[in-house]
Amino acid sequence: MDSENRVVLNVGGIRHETYKATLKKIPATRLSRLTEALANYDPVLNEYFFDRHPGVFAQVLNYYRTGKLHYPTDVCGPLFEEELEFWGLDSNQVEPCCWMTYTQHRDTQETLTVLDRLDLDTEKPSDEEVAKKFGFEDDYREGTLSPWQTVQPRIWSLFDEPYSSRAAKVIAIVSVFFICVSILSFCLKTHPDMRVPVIRNVTIQLTRNIKTWTLDKQSTEPHVAFFYVECACNAWFTFEILIRFIVSPNKADFCKTPVNIIDFVATLSFYVDLLLKECGPTVFDGKADILEFFSIIRIMRLFKLTRHSPGLKILIHTFKASGKELSLLVFFLVLGIVVFASLIYYAERIQRNPKNDFTSIPEGLWWAVVTMTTIGYGDMTPKTYAGMVVGALCALAGVLTIALPVPVIVNNFSRFYSHTQARSKLPKKRRRVNPVEQPRPKQPPGKTPNTGGPQNGPSGGAGGPTGNTHRRMNAIKHQNLPLPNNNDDASNGLSYTDESPASPKITKKRSKDLEMDSLVGPHHRSNRVPSPALA
Numbered sequence: 001m002d003s004e005n006r007v008v009l010n011v012g013g014i015r016h017e018t019y020k021a022t023l024k025k026i027p028a029t030r031l032s033r034l035t036e037a038l039a040n041y042d043p044v045l046n047e048y049f050f051d052r053h054p055g056v057f058a059q060v061l062n063y064y065r066t067g068k069l070h071y072p073t074d075v076c077g078p079l080f081e082e083e084l085e086f087w088g089l090d091s092n093q094v095e096p097c098c099w100m101t102y103t104q105h106r107d108t109q110e111t112l113t114v115l116d117r118l119d120l121d122t123e124k125p126s127d128e129e130v131a132k133k134f135g136f137e138d139d140y141r142e143g144t145l146s147p148w149q150t151v152q153p154r155i156w157s158l159f160d161e162p163y164s165s166r167a168a169k170v171i172a173i174v175s176v177f178f179i180c181v182s183i184l185s186f187c188l189k190t191h192p193d194m195r196v197p198v199i200r201n202v203t204i205q206l207t208r209n210i211k212t213w214t215l216d217k218q219s220t221e222p223h224v225a226f227f228y229v230e231c232a233c234n235a236w237f238t239f240e241i242l243i244r245f246i247v248s249p250n251k252a253d254f255c256k257t258p259v260n261i262i263d264f265v266a267t268l269s270f271y272v273d274l275l276l277k278e279c280g281p282t283v284f285d286g287k288a289d290i291l292e293f294f295s296i297i298r299i300m301r302l303f304k305l306t307r308h309s310p311g312l313k314i315l316i317h318t319f320k321a322s323g324k325e326l327s328l329l330v331f332f333l334v335l336g337i338v339v340f341a342s343l344i345y346y347a348e349r350i351q352r353n354p355k356n357d358f359t360s361i362p363e364g365l366w367w368a369v370v371t372m373t374t375i376g377y378g379d380m381t382p383k384t385y386a387g388m389v390v391g392a393l394c395a396l397a398g399v400l401t402i403a404l405p406v407p408v409i410v411n412n413f414s415r416f417y418s419h420t421q422a423r424s425k426l427p428k429k430r431r432r433v434n435p436v437e438q439p440r441p442k443q444p445p446g447k448t449p450n451t452g453g454p455q456n457g458p459s460g461g462a463g464g465p466t467g468n469t470h471r472r473m474n475a476i477k478h479q480n481l482p483l484p485n486n487n488d489d490a491s492n493g494l495s496y497t498d499e500s501p502a503s504p505k506i507t508k509k510r511s512k513d514l515e516m517d518s519l520v521g522p523h524h525r526s527n528r529v530p531s532p533a534l535a
Helices: 054-066 077-087 096-102 104-118 127-134 137-142 147-160 166-188 224-246 251-256 258-279 288-307 310-321 323-347 361-372 385-403 406-425 469-479 487-491 503-520
Strands: 006-011 014-019 047-050 195-205 211-222
Touching: 006 054, 014 054, 054 077, 077 104, 096 104, 104 406, 127 137, 127 147, 147 166, 147 224, 166 224, 166 288, 211 224, 224 251, 224 258, 251 258, 258 288, 288 310, 310 323, 310 406, 323 361, 323 385, 323 406, 361 385
Parallel strands: 006 047
Antiparallel strands: 006 014, 195 211
């Protein structure tokens, strides 16, 4: 019969019905190995019960029917993968039309992993997390922390975690103040109005017996006030980097951090410059500009602001995440620069051009760079018609080349920033969810579990009239089974009288028992024991 070839699957409370042959289409999966000996098979309802997501199972069952696996848009990607793994299916079999939507969660997981490394949390960590970070969690659990182990995390939080306390915020503001003052001083001391001329006395021999002297402006140097400002700023930078190094959880990781390397080199350059000016003025006489050029590394202190600004961290990692697109942009720019520099060189030589600015291809490279980046200084311009056509094509190619990777970079920044904002609004502590335990059938006190034996109680055993009342009644409603005759209970030795004051309730109970008997069968009715109310 057709009903014998069908199987009922109850997934999350929703019943699905299909053919057994349909489930055999994909072998070596959970649904292809269904047998009535499984624990989740209900012989009363003749169905298999799975406490899984019903929405995903609709797509899983459709995969068995059509051979095409589609991704439901109302389900999170990791949940879909978990459900497919439970049913024994491969997530790589998703149809191409759903692949881009399905793989979005993987990009999200990568983004969250990057944000975890950035350490953008603005909330104060717990004492246990701090102890784990510094590597003395065992001492913390035992309560044997030394004074240094107690003070070290506090000092580290003051100088490296601006959002940990008010004092840390004050120190962060002071650090940013000295960074800004140092950069401002570095820029202002190059202004002509902020420099002092270096005057020397020069003796001039007018005649054999007459000499005179004059003042000659040899060079200019910054005002002495800038020197004291630099000393005050570098004194703070030195104190800060030494304290942070001493109390750092891991000295090796501290020295490998790019921001700390920049801070150390910039601070060291100040002392090297000071030492050379004081100890070797004759050696570096006339080479002060060279020393000032190397001091430009101090401007790199601006990257220290990334410790205090999550937005700068996101921007830097946006460029790192867009490395492939940026490298592709540079490749196409170099390719276009070489091609158009060669074209403009020969295009300007086709016609008579006495004012030709392109005397060689290397000079044309500069023009191609300026044109493709849409800057256009105007120092070199084509004069011939062929050169103008090449110039127009160069400008158009530059606009298209630069504009193509920009949306990718913007999208990466938007993804990082949006996830950062979402993480800041999420609660840090989640409610703990205990693992699910399989329900066990209730047994009467003092009885041993046994299926179908006479020792099963009237309400707790497998053969009792109320053990599976609700599920059996549901089956009767679905199958519309007729009520049996009254002769079956007489043969089982059950007698009912109307003399009891509870006869209306007994009558309802009797009708339920008769319905149970019609479903369970005679081989189970022999094990039934009348309830105490009917005895």
